[in-house]
Each structure stands twice: as structure tokens, then as C-alpha cells.
Amino acid sequence: MDNLLRKLDLTSLRLFVAVCQEQNIARAAEREFIAPSAVSRRIAEIEALIGLPVIERHARGITVTAVGETVLRHALAIIGSVEALSAELSRFTSGACGNVRLVCNLGAIVQFLPEDLAAFGRVYPDVGIELEEQHSPEVLRMVGERSADFGICNAIQGVEQFVSLPYREDQLCVLVPRGHALASAQQVRFADLLGETFVALRDESALSRLLAEQAARLNEALKIKIRVASLDALCRMVHVGLGIAVVPRQVGELYLNTLDVVARPLSDPWATRQLVVVFHSREHLSASALALVGFLCRE
Known part of the structure; x- marks a missing residue:
């Protein structure tokens, strides 16, 4: 036998x-x-x-x-x-079971991902998601090194080396204390802010780089009083009067009822940014990761 x-x-x-x-x-x-x-x-x-x-x-x-x-x-x-x-x-x-490693920038996490991941979880309850927050350049680095299955970041330089799919649009606004002169404006041009004192994210963030580039195009430099690591801290710094800040619109709106601040949209064309999902190729994604990409990108 x-x-x-x-x-x-x-x-x-x-x-x-x-x-x-x-x-x-x-x-x-x-x-x-x-x-x-x-x-x-x-x-x-x-x-x-x-x-x-x-x-x-x-x-x-x-x-x-x-x-x-x-x-x-x-x-x-x-x-x-x-x-x-x-x-x-x-x-x-089929993607119904497994684990996905996801790295995203702060704007995506704060504005869009909580609701999207909750909806995905209702459809795929047995898929585990490991989410890490990084600035957009770091998102690209981690995806490039395959430290994550895929990432979500702003459409910055470097995304062209990956497959990129549109995720959401990110509208920037200026956050000012309620008593600020710009609080009554309907919308604001970035050029009108260059004489102001800013609070900003760290230099490595895509948003800080974007603002510095746009100021340089106007032959100006931002006057930054303090730099912080999170959008939450940024909004609180504006609340106590340390300066003004440029933040994603939905982030600013989160604090309108809890902090003494006002959010006004930036009218500049570059203030509307594209968030993208980036990965190497569909063939290199697990079924679970592919299911999540399709869900987030509404494929």
C-alpha cells in the first residue's frame, strides 16, 4: 500500500x-x-x-x-x-481574497481614499489592505522599487515611467484666518499671495515643490514662517495666525466648522491637479491589487 x-x-x-x-x-x-x-x-x-x-x-x-x-x-x-x-x-x-500593499500621498488619503476603501471592503471583505502615507516623489520611488503593489500620487515628473490611470482631480485653495483681507474674496490668484507669510509642508512634498516652482516663474520666493509634516498641522497653524497656506480644497473644507479659517479657491489653471494610480504593469499585479485598481479607477 x-x-x-x-x-x-x-x-x-x-x-x-x-x-x-x-x-x-x-x-x-x-x-x-x-x-x-x-x-x-x-x-x-x-x-x-x-x-x-x-x-x-x-x-x-x-x-x-x-x-x-x-x-x-x-x-x-x-x-x-x-x-x-x-x-x-x-x-x-478573482481578487476576492488576498493582501494589497498601497502607498499614497496625503491628499489622496485625506480627501478620497477612506470612502473608496470602505466601499471596496464591502465588495471584497476578505482583501486586506496595507496603506502607507508618503509624499508623491516617495510614492514613485516605492512603486519603482516594488515596495508597494501600486501607488496614488499627483501627476508629477516621473509618472511617465509607469502605467498611470486617472484617479481623482485635486483642486487647490488658499486657507486664511477668518479676519484676513482675502477672506471675503470669491477666488484668488496665486500672484496675489506672494506678499503673504506662508506655513507650508516640508520641501519634499509635491505641493511644496509646485508652489516654489510657480513662485519662481513669477520671479518671487515664498516667505515661509514654518514647515510642518501634515495637512492637519498646516490648517491649525493658519488657525492660530502663523500664516496662510495652500491646501487641497476638500482638506480645507474639513476644518471650516472647527477652526477659525476660510478657504478660497485658487483661479490659476495649475491649481487643478490630477491624482493618478501608478504601477509597473497589469501582469505584475496580483488579482487583489488589480481588483482594487479597477475599483478605484472605476474601470
Whole structure:
């Protein structure tokens, strides 16, 4: 019996089950789309391995021996386990089960991702998501090094080396204390802000780089009083009067009822930014990651 594990294959067991269920080799062969002689040969191989008959052949069909009944019981269990394995694995290949490593910039996380990931979780409850926050340049670096399955960042220089899909638009606004002279304006040009004192994110953020570039185009430099690591801290600095700040619109609106600030949209064309999903290729994404990309990008 030591050879059973190495020599008894699933195809032989499946054909044996069909013969037992049909009580006839010819009907079992027809059901399994195989020649009757091939079925008979498989049954004979099982009997040779066991050393005992599993069926008795008659002119009009077969009967299952006591040994055959034992083999049948275990064959059904084995085939059932393999089918259960297949069904469970299909959840991974369909994206219904697995883990996804995602790296995103702060704007995407604060403005859009919580609701989107919650909606995704309702459709794919068995997909785990590991989310890391980074500035847009760092998002590209991590995706490039495959430290994450995919990323979400602003459409900055460098995204062209990846597959990039549009995610959301990010509208910038200026956040000022409620008593500021610009608080009554309907919209503001960036050029009108250059005499103001700013609070800003750290230099490596895509937003800080963008503002510095736009100021340089106007032959100006921003007067920055303090730099912070988060948009939350940025808004609080404006609240206490340390300066004004340029932030994503939906971030600013989060604080209108809790902080003494006013948000006014920037009218400059560059103030509307595109957030993109970036990855190497669809072929390199797991089924779960591909499902999440499709969900976020509304594909």
C-alpha cells in the first residue's frame, strides 16, 4: 500500500467514482468523454495497486465490491477536498481574497481614499489592505522599487515611467484666518499671495515643490514662517495666525466648522491637479491589487 500516495492519481479516482455512480463503464466513459477501454484500464490500475478487486463486471454493468465501497468513500472525500481547494484558490485569482500593499500621498488619503476603501471592503471583505502615507516623489520611488503593489500620487515628473490611470482631480485653495483681507474674496490668484507669510509642508512634498516652482516663474520666493509634516498641522497653524497656506480644497473644507479659517479657491489653471494610480504593469499585479485598481479607477 506504500505506492498509493505516489501512483494513485486523481483522474483514476474521478473515473472510478463515475463508474460507481453510473453502475456501467460505458455510461461512465460517455459522461467523462473518454473511451470505455481507457476507463477499464484505469480501474485495472487501481485494482493492481490495491491488490484487490474494486468492482465486479457483468454483462449489463458492474457492482461495487466491499473494497470498492471503501475506495469510493475516500475518493469522494479526496475529490471534494480538491474541489474545495480550487474554489478557495479561485477567490485569490478573482481578487476576492488576498493582501494589497498601497502607498499614497496625503491628499489622496485625506480627501478620497477612506470612502473608496470602505466601499471596496464591502465588495471584497476578505482583501486586506496595507496603506502607507508618503509624499508623491516617495510614492514613485516605492512603486519603482516594488515596495508597494501600486501607488496614488499627483501627476508629477516621473509618472511617465509607469502605467498611470486617472484617479481623482485635486483642486487647490488658499486657507486664511477668518479676519484676513482675502477672506471675503470669491477666488484668488496665486500672484496675489506672494506678499503673504506662508506655513507650508516640508520641501519634499509635491505641493511644496509646485508652489516654489510657480513662485519662481513669477520671479518671487515664498516667505515661509514654518514647515510642518501634515495637512492637519498646516490648517491649525493658519488657525492660530502663523500664516496662510495652500491646501487641497476638500482638506480645507474639513476644518471650516472647527477652526477659525476660510478657504478660497485658487483661479490659476495649475491649481487643478490630477491624482493618478501608478504601477509597473497589469501582469505584475496580483488579482487583489488589480481588483482594487479597477475599483478605484472605476474601470
